[in-house]
Amino acid sequence: MKKLAAIFLLLSASQIQAQEYKTYPMWDHKLPTTTRVRDLISRLTLEEKVAQMLNAAPAVEKLGIPAYDWWNEVLHGVARTPFKVTVFPQAIGMAATWDTSSLFTMAKYAATEGRAINNIAIKKNRTRERYLGLTYWTPNINIFRDPRWGRGQETYGEDPFLTAMLGSAFVHGLQGDDPRYLQAAACAKHYAVHSGPEPSRHSFNANVSAYDLWDTYLPAFKELITNAKVAGVMCAYNAFRDQPCCASDLLMNDILRNQWQFNGYVTSDCWAIDDFFKYHKTHKDATVSAADAVLHGTDVECGVSVYKTLVDAVKQNIITEKQLDVSLERLFTIRYRLGQFDPPSMVPYTQIDESVLESETHKAHSLKMAQQSIVLLKNQNNTLPLKRSIKKIALIGPNADNPIAVLGNYNGMPSEIITVLKGLQRKLGNDVEIIYEKAVNFTDDSLLIFEDLSSFYSTDGKPGVKAEYWNNEKMEGSPDMTITEKDIHHYWPEGQSPATGINTIHFSARYTTVYTARETEALQFEASGDDGYRIFINDELKLDAWERNRWGARKLSLETEKGKQYRIRVEMYQGEGNAAIQFKAGKTGRTNIAALKERIKDADVILFAGGISPQLEGEEMKVDYPGFNGGDRTSIMLPAIQTKYLQELKSTGKPVVFIMMTGSAIAIPWEDQNIPGIINAWYGGQHAGTAIADVLFGDYNPAGRLPVTFYASDKDLPDFNSYEMKGRTYRYFNGKPLYPFGYGLSYSNFTYDGFALPATHGKGKALTVKVRVSNIGKMDGEEVVQLYVSHTGKTETAPLRALKGFQRIALKAGESRMVEFTLSPDMLSVVSKDGKLVQPAEKIWVSIGGGQPAVKNKTTSLVLSKSLSIQ
Missing domain, CATH: 3.20.20.300 (Glycoside hydrolase, family 3, N-terminal domain)
Known part of the structure; x- marks a missing residue:
């Protein structure tokens, strides 16, 4: 009774305290x-x-x-x-x-x-x-x-x-x-x-x-x-x-x-x-x-x-x-x-519930933005859009079926990811044959042809892999969860747990299994993980990548004898971020280009999905492939192996379309001169493949515009370590870019007229600018109207030109619309050498159109430019 009374008193005190703080x-x-x-x-x-x-x-x-x-x-x-x-x-x-x-x-x-x-x-x-x-x-x-x-x-x-x-x-x-x-x-x-x-x-x-x-x-x-x-x-x-x-x-x-x-x-x-x-x-x-x-x-x-x-x-x-x-x-x-x-x-x-997660409205907007983001860089001889009458497509390249690339970084995880391959398959169904082959990696053509060995894995005499998980990074103490898994191939985005009751971060794992060799052969094992991992074969450490790894892949070879058993142990830990451990087996080989060309010889069009991916560029990554270092790039050139494959594909005589995925500008001078159709699809989110297929076949008229300058070569770039803006970006770059900031083509054609400016404008006053935009093409489409200001006086610090207004508008075929911008006094000003915003009395140029002034664009009329004097 005394014990019950004490508990009652403790509960009462707790309740009183709860009542007290609420006051x-x-x-x-x-x-x-x-x-x-x-x-x-x-x-x-x-x-x-x-x-x-x-x-x-x-x-x-x-x-x-x-x-x-x-x-x-x-x-x-x-x-x-x-x-x-x-x-x-x-x-x-x-x-x-x-x-x-x-x-x-x-x-x-x-x-x-x-x-x-x-x-x-x-x-x-x-x-x-x-x-x-x-x-x-x-x-x-x-x-x-x-x-x-x-x-x-x-x-x-x-x-x-x-x-x-x-x-x-x-x-x-x-x-x-x-x-x-x-x-x-x-x-x-x-x-x-x-x-x-x-x-x-x-x-x-x-x-x-x-x-x-x-x-x-x-x-x-x-x-x-x-x-x-x-x-x-x-x-x-x-x-x-x-x-x-x-x-x-x-x-x-x-x-x-x-x-x-x-x-x-x-x-x-x-x-x-x-x-x-x-x-x-x-x-x-x-x-x-x-x-x-x-x-x-x-x-x-x-x-x-x-x-x-x-x-x-x-x-x-x-x-x-x-x-x-x-x-x-x-x-x-x-x-x-x-x-x-x-x-x-x-x-x-507070009443919003989980029904909004991946709602149809949200997914539709994701698709819309993926469509809107695609930039048509080149369309020689109207290679695009593709005709729906084609019967066979060859889809080649490292990003053709790469879900990591479309998700970018700092991402969540959707229920479904539509890669380029999936997007085409859904759009075309059984009407068009799609020949898919990865053929090449991002930076080399040494492919590990993966084979499913899971049926040869066993633990305690039963099929599978013994998986032990700890809620710490050092596998300390007894495992917090032990289960049997099919193989060792996992990717957990940040926030997702590898097993019930296991942390989403700061955990570790051990996977043990016995591999009974199916053949006498030389197997290549490839392991990768987000943080640290190590591989033991017959209790001997064969691969040590215990330091922070961030998606880096390592390979090891194993000579096997048919029927012989090999004890495999894979250990990993996860600190922050996405968690992954992948242990794959196969044989290394290179794509036989001649055989590939023979396989696709009767294709109506060849699509090459390449570029780069978040596996190569991102935040503080331990990546040291040619052209990449620590998450950054040492060269902006498209990796040479991809250009080589595009050259081989072009030699077939078939029309080739380059689907480029990237998070940054890539220099593609050879491709620009030789590939008739080029689109830049960035990292397009969960519906990237659907959006790309829509653009390729004209179900969506592309209108994306470059938010960065695509330079022609590494020679155009100043020292990476210098934060001085001289020679950087369209505002200070005096050279000729491959594709300029604000650039993008369309399946339609647009013209501009009705642009007028007064001869003079009062200092400190806002300026209203109007222009008429017309879609003179046969297809409904969108145009991004861009307005730039250039200072031509003796101001020492002004950029060559500066964006001061933009509007994305939709116009049906044959439709025209007046577009209006209001430029505040600040927009008509410049920054002085000491960092002050000033509006000098001088002549300025205001340019308006589908891109920067003096930049040629085959699907929009030349930019209209007029001067006025600020007084």
Whole structure:
């Protein structure tokens, strides 16, 4: 009885405490948010305050504060979640749509899916888990200044104005328009002057002029912060003018907080605070680094390590507790704006359920954006669209049936991925024969012809592979889960667990099986994994890739005797990110080109799906194939082996169409001169294959435009390490590009007329510009109307030309429409050498049309240009 009484008293005390904290002002939704936030902070101990400044913020049970992980991603759809979600085209592909309306809708749909996932997490008490929250660290609005940067695929291209407009549309769509609550919180990254190289990003010091800073690197951030009201900002890894970006006097204190009056939250890039003392060597230790980051307005640390020393920093009088309170107020204000401390009935997004995940409307928009993103680069003799009367297609190349390529990076996982092969099969059915052969890798033609050996695997005398999983990275203790699997071939996107009860990240695994040799033969085994793995044969270590690997593949050979048994053990661990372990077997060979040409000799058309993929370019990757290094590229040329195969295919005399997939500009001078049909399809999302098939057969009239310059060769590029803009992008490049920024063809033809400007224009006044656009072709289509401004006076710092307006419009065959732009005084101004925006009295040129001035484009009339004097 005494024991029961004690339990009753404990329960009563708990209930009383629960009742008590609900009476605190922090929980009173009728009070101003500032009052509630300050009340909450006042009730935290120093240790509790510091814990709330980590990305994985723990629960504070005495106040009813739930655990929350700030880290989430939504680059082109909700990323790294355990749920099946809609995957839109990669960011660079969405930029190629030049359609702010589509990007707004995409962000709105992604936020809706994110809300559904978060609502599920709250109901299941999973708010402490990463990738289930509502603070998304997107968009990436860094300027894609150099095509060699592997993360450029995450951006909206090389132009500050295009980036700003698309980024603004994304923020508005994601955050919603409710006056009180955020649908989700966007975050502008990486602030600032950050765009490679990847291998040196933790130690690199960017030192640019005031002109380049304000003309190129800051405009998009300014737009998102001062006008779009983005909720968050992420400071970059690199240093800027000898100070780490997250502790930059100029970037953080002067510009962000003082000039732009930003009152949202700032997160460090992940483990960027460690870089202060480990790589930049600007701070003596973790404690000083943490305090200095906070004093510069970095409110939350991604990495959950250095900020733990803030407790000591306060006790050592390096920083005060009140200075921590400034950051805490920003952080909890965001959480209040997300509705985390109000009754669900008050928050308009809490009733969204999982039925919105991959809804038909969302998937339809993913397809639409994939279609919109495709850029028709060449169409000699109207090779495209293909006629539906053809009977046989040869589909060749490394991206013909590659699901990784269409998903890009920072991606979620859909229920179904439509590759080029699947897209063609669905469109054509049994009416057209498709001969598919990979034939070549991205950078070589040494193919491992995989064979299914799973029927020869056994464990404990039964078919299969013994799989043991641990909820730690070192296989410590007893396995948390042991199951039997068919083979060793897994890919788990971030947020997906390899087995019931196993972490989505920070886990390890051991796979053991016995292979009974089917033949006396030389087998090639290929292993790959996202982080570390190692292979043992008969308990002898044969392949060691235990260090961070990120998709790198390794091979080992094994001479087998028929009937003999070989013990195979594969061990792996997973830290952050996508998880993968693949162990394949086969024999190495090269495609017999002569035999391939004979096989496809009666094809009506040859489609070569090549380019590159996120397996080669991306964030800090250990990839060292020819032309690639650490996620970046050392050459922008299409890998030579692909050009060789295209030459062989052209020699058949058949029409050849090059379907290029990439997240960055590729130089294809031979292809431009010799291949009649070329489309650039980027990394098109889950419906990429459907969109490509639609464009190839004319069910969709392409209208994508390049958001980056496609240079002719590596010789056109300045030093990758230099952040000076001279010679970079269409705004400062004096050479002749292969395909210019803003370029893209159509199956229709468009003309422009009715463009007029006054002879003079008053300084400081807005200018309205109108033009009539007509579709004179036989096919309905879309045109991207582009407006550029050029300063021809004595201004030393002006770009050659600068985009200042764009609209994507749909016109039926024979239809005309007036298009209007309003240019603000800022749009008619230039940045001075000291970084000030000025409007000089001088003559300027305003150009309007389907591309840049003086750029030839066979499916749109020449750009119209007129001058006026600013007085």
